[in-house]
Amino acid sequence: MTTANGITEPVGSWLSSLIAELLGTNEQEIPFDRPLGELGMDSLTAAQLSADLEERFGALISLERFLGEETLAELVHQLERDAAATSAAQEAGA
Template sequence: MSSGTQDVRAWLTGRVAAYLRRTPEEIDTALPLSEYGLDSLTALALSADIEDEFGLVLPPETTWDHPTIDQLGVAITALIEEKA
């Protein structure tokens, strides 16, 4: 896993933890976010956060197409690299 992906994953873990009112250490990045009770409204808010943080425009289904933080981190890193 690249350092860019690790940085994105760490940021995502922090955001998800904040939405779930947990510490980042309590978040398993390989577990589907739906298992934490992440709903569609929170997924949209997370997508907006990603767009704001990384300057990306994401389709609304991005968080569902990449259901874990690990998968989402890889996808976002690839989009960042394409944009660069």
């Protein structure tokens, strides 16, 4: 299922839930269109988020992106693109 933001529900929901947990807030307070750096994310939180994304998706994302202008929507779209590219590469190699 895709939301109005064009975000695939499972990835967007999982990620907004994770960010809310890391920031000590509820998921409804994590907007998809606001820079993550404006939500109160610090370097420790960004490092934990980076580690969680690497573990779940194999994605290596620099901490600076979480502390700057990157929005949750942009992050979800990147993860979806990376997953699609990995899947296509695996299918081509099969």
